[in-house]
Amino acid sequence: MGVAALGRATDTTDRGWGMADDAPVQPSLFDADNHYYEARDAFTRHVPPRMAERTVMEVIVNGRVRHLIGGRLNHAVTNPTFDPVSKPGALYAYFRGNPDGREIRELLSDSEPIRPEYRDPAARIAVMDAQQIEAAWLFPTLGVMYEEALKHDPEAVGIAFRAFNRWLDEDWGLNYRGRVLAAPYISLADVNWAVTELVWALDHEARVVCVRPVAPTCADGPCSPGDARFDPFWALANEAGIVVAVHGGETGYSSHGYASDGIEVFADRLTPLKLLLDEVNIERPIMDYLAAMICDRVFERFPNLRMASIENGSGYLSGLFARLRRLDRKLPGHFAEDPVKTFLQHVWISPFWEERIEDVIDLVGPDRVLFGSDWPHVEGLPQPIQYLDEITALDAGVRRQLVHDNADGLSSLRPA
Numbered sequence: 001m002g003v004a005a006l007g008r009a010t011d012t013t014d015r016g017w018g019m020a021d022d023a024p025v026q027p028s029l030f031d032a033d034n035h036y037y038e039a040r041d042a043f044t045r046h047v048p049p050r051m052a053e054r055t056v057m058e059v060i061v062n063g064r065v066r067h068l069i070g071g072r073l074n075h076a077v078t079n080p081t082f083d084p085v086s087k088p089g090a091l092y093a094y095f096r097g098n099p100d101g102r103e104i105r106e107l108l109s110d111s112e113p114i115r116p117e118y119r120d121p122a123a124r125i126a127v128m129d130a131q132q133i134e135a136a137w138l139f140p141t142l143g144v145m146y147e148e149a150l151k152h153d154p155e156a157v158g159i160a161f162r163a164f165n166r167w168l169d170e171d172w173g174l175n176y177r178g179r180v181l182a183a184p185y186i187s188l189a190d191v192n193w194a195v196t197e198l199v200w201a202l203d204h205e206a207r208v209v210c211v212r213p214v215a216p217t218c219a220d221g222p223c224s225p226g227d228a229r230f231d232p233f234w235a236l237a238n239e240a241g242i243v244v245a246v247h248g249g250e251t252g253y254s255s256h257g258y259a260s261d262g263i264e265v266f267a268d269r270l271t272p273l274k275l276l277l278d279e280v281n282i283e284r285p286i287m288d289y290l291a292a293m294i295c296d297r298v299f300e301r302f303p304n305l306r307m308a309s310i311e312n313g314s315g316y317l318s319g320l321f322a323r324l325r326r327l328d329r330k331l332p333g334h335f336a337e338d339p340v341k342t343f344l345q346h347v348w349i350s351p352f353w354e355e356r357i358e359d360v361i362d363l364v365g366p367d368r369v370l371f372g373s374d375w376p377h378v379e380g381l382p383q384p385i386q387y388l389d390e391i392t393a394l395d396a397g398v399r400r401q402l403v404h405d406n407a408d409g410l411s412s413l414r415p416a
Helices: 049-054 104-108 121-131 154-171 191-203 228-240 272-280 284-295 317-330 339-346 357-364 384-390 396-410
Strands: 029-035 056-061 064-069 133-139 180-182 208-211 243-247 306-310 347-350
Touching (some): 029 306, 029 384, 029 396, 049 154, 121 133, 121 180, 133 243, 154 191, 191 228, 243 284, 284 306, 284 317, 284 339, 317 339, 317 357, 339 347, 347 357, 384 396
Parallel strands (some): 029 133, 133 180, 208 243, 243 306, 306 347
Antiparallel strands (some): 056 064
């Protein structure tokens, strides 16, 4: 659907999305990108002591709590206690274009003690009520950062993330009151482990699971997620009808020699060029991941598979679609149908909140866009409801699709 067809909000019967009798009703949101801040023992509570040195350990370095991952000091998160933690949306102005030219460190310095709703589901529900959020998908903070540091040891990956998921179930549950839908983290480093973990997640009423956008590193090295070796996992997801969310995280993508990929002790010591290249290339992992899924024809083998791209942006879509169509012309018969059509049947997109929503809708249609606030992360919105200010030009029915109906529909299992 083109933007011109969407029009302005004129529906006066759908109260909360239009206006009726000059008495607007506040709408309910379904936020497809919420986060918790992990408890300090999230990665250690259920790890056998004999495996501690191969997984995650807490240490003190220069008076600060840090994590050793696989025996090496990890630099992805400099304060894994999250106490204190920067306030939600601390970088809102930065992602608005930084009109005042303020330094990131200055913006992040606005911190506070950790709030109960970051670690307790009952407290989170109370906050969601105040935020007018009906339901939310809940994703890790540390959890999407740590597999990369362990990828050399697939056995340790499985032990670490099985422990992590058991912590998640204990502290949050995978389906709390039907409103907080926490996504267990699934690694494909060992497909048998992944299948077993998905069975466990389904048994615990999960409605969404989380993977990262990167070629899984198995015992014999990295491999496309669309390789046939992973078919048992995709087959189970297809049969169960659960959503597989590909959430942005630490992927290990390199600057390919344009800047040093080495990381010093603190993130603010990264070379400026490395920081710039990381931002310019932020969408490379998801573009490669989804391209591999299409080119390996995973969705042709598993036509009931549903995938959501969360916190990966959307700027890559136009170029990816053009390349897929050129490839289809060059290799007639490789794809069963137009590969872009296949993409649009199976993949939902949650764009960055600051991206121009009309461009995304033009590419994928309003029924394939998900609202995600990234709350309470610093890159997200200070309050999820602020997203409505970004989509005021859209028709009321389209707004409702984006901020509620699409994610709500995905959250029901659709068994094959």
